[in-house]
Amino acid sequence: MSTCLEPIRGEELLFLPLAAVPWYFAGERLLVVIDPRLAEDFGPFFSDSPILIVPEGEKAKSWDSLSLLFEDFLRLGVDRSWKVLAVGGGTVSDLAGFAAHLWMRGLSFSCAPTTLLAMVDASLGGKNGIDFRGYKNALGSFQRPERIFCDVTVLSSLDPVQFASGIVEAVKHAVIDGESYFSFLEALLADGGGAEAFSHKACHPESLKKLVTESQRIKTGIVDADPLEKGGRRVLNLGHSFGHALELETGLPHGYAVSLGMALALRYSLSKGFISQGEASRVLRLLEGFGLPINLSILADGALRSRVASSLYMDKKREGAAMNFVLPRGIGRVEVAKVPVEELRRFLEEAWR
Numbered sequence: 001m002s003t004c005l006e007p008i009r010g011e012e013l014l015f016l017p018l019a020a021v022p023w024y025f026a027g028e029r030l031l032v033v034i035d036p037r038l039a040e041d042f043g044p045f046f047s048d049s050p051i052l053i054v055p056e057g058e059k060a061k062s063w064d065s066l067s068l069l070f071e072d073f074l075r076l077g078v079d080r081s082w083k084v085l086a087v088g089g090g091t092v093s094d095l096a097g098f099a100a101h102l103w104m105r106g107l108s109f110s111c112a113p114t115t116l117l118a119m120v121d122a123s124l125g126g127k128n129g130i131d132f133r134g135y136k137n138a139l140g141s142f143q144r145p146e147r148i149f150c151d152v153t154v155l156s157s158l159d160p161v162q163f164a165s166g167i168v169e170a171v172k173h174a175v176i177d178g179e180s181y182f183s184f185l186e187a188l189l190a191d192g193g194g195a196e197a198f199s200h201k202a203c204h205p206e207s208l209k210k211l212v213t214e215s216q217r218i219k220t221g222i223v224d225a226d227p228l229e230k231g232g233r234r235v236l237n238l239g240h241s242f243g244h245a246l247e248l249e250t251g252l253p254h255g256y257a258v259s260l261g262m263a264l265a266l267r268y269s270l271s272k273g274f275i276s277q278g279e280a281s282r283v284l285r286l287l288e289g290f291g292l293p294i295n296l297s298i299l300a301d302g303a304l305r306s307r308v309a310s311s312l313y314m315d316k317k318r319e320g321a322a323m324n325f326v327l328p329r330g331i332g333r334v335e336v337a338k339v340p341v342e343e344l345r346r347f348l349e350e351a352w353r
């Protein structure tokens with residue numbers, strides 16, 4: 001059993017049809033946490049276990065949802081012999097992982113991610129948590145799940161925006177890792193219909209499996225080297241400094257905001273001569289091909305630019321007057337540098353032109 005005494009042990013990744021996951025826990029006391037939309041389709045797979053339904057989307061990550069889960073744990077007499085399984089996207093696993101970590105100082109926790117974002121990012125690395133008074137992920141802990149069960153066939157029911165939220169993280173992983181994964185993603189784009197007509201529904205399940213495997217390998221490798229985010233893990237923030245600020249100030253979907261954040265980081269690196277035009281264009285073409293926005297004209301609005309710049313000052317990655325900013329230097333080359341926030345603000349004033 002994973003307990004808080006071993007919060008940063010790496011997870012075991014398994015590709016398994018979702019319908020077969022209950023068999024994995026045969027004979028054990030399993031609690032399933034799921035949202036209402038997914039409960040309709042996937043709940044029946046888990047008919048032998050109590051199913052705890054939490055609100056759909058970001059509303060799941062609230063103090064009230066956490067408290068209601070604990071009420072259910074109490075009602076069911078959950079003790080440390082129980083195992084918790086989150087079935088769903090990143091919101092469900094963030095909430096359920098946090099609840100599992102807190103209850104009786106730590107229950108065994110696993111997840112069956114059903115969004116691409118959760119498969120390639122949210123279920124990995126052990127960060128969990130909830131929002132508090134509008135402050136995203138204000139409360140949380142590090143506890144890596146014991147097992148992650150992936151069934152890529154469930155991704156076919158994702159809408160394109162939700163798929164894009166996951167693919168942007170995969171592109172980020174490829175920029176961090178290098179040519180081999182990057183060119184695989186270019187081939188995946190072609191398999192899915194090419195830049196003009198990409199649809200993830202046209203991608204072969206084996207290609208999606210490889211996508212998830214490679215992204216998991218890259219993220220897990222980075223997290224293993226820096227489980228508590230003291231240094232090296234910061235490269236995973238590529239595109240997220242501007243991305244989070246844009247998400248907050250415009251309400252754009254997370255994946256779209258991170259794509260624009262990557263476009264800004266590339267533009268900033270270009271302005272410094274850190275990356276060649278050819279490599280920057282290749283990354284931008286890939287993002288755009290997957291249907292992600294790269295056009296910075298949204299920043300023509302001066303009031304928005306000011307709000308985005310103010311948000312940068314509130315960023316967790318800021319230390320004093322400087323930001324730990326991830327600079328793309330090429331495909332397979334990124335670097336975390338301390339960049340004055342004031343310099344980033346001035347850059348924003350010009351970047352959209």
Ligand SMILES: NC(=O)c1ccc[n+]([C@@H]2O[C@H](COP(=O)([O-])OP(=O)(O)OC[C@H]3O[C@@H](n4cnc5c(N)ncnc54)[C@H](O)[C@@H]3O)[C@@H](O)[C@H]2O)c1
Nearest residue numbers: 037057089090091092114115117118121122127154157158
């Ligand atoms: N812990 C981490 O390291 C980490 C990393 C990245 C993101 N996150 C968190 O993840 C959350 C976002 O997660 P998300 O993007 O997975 O969104 P989500 O969990 O909100 O799910 C989005 C929507 O997709 C639906 N859905 C899920 N699977 C589906 C499927 N197979 N078919 C059709 N619909 C499906 C859900 O019902 C929901 O309506 C954010 O709260 C973010 O903070 C956490």
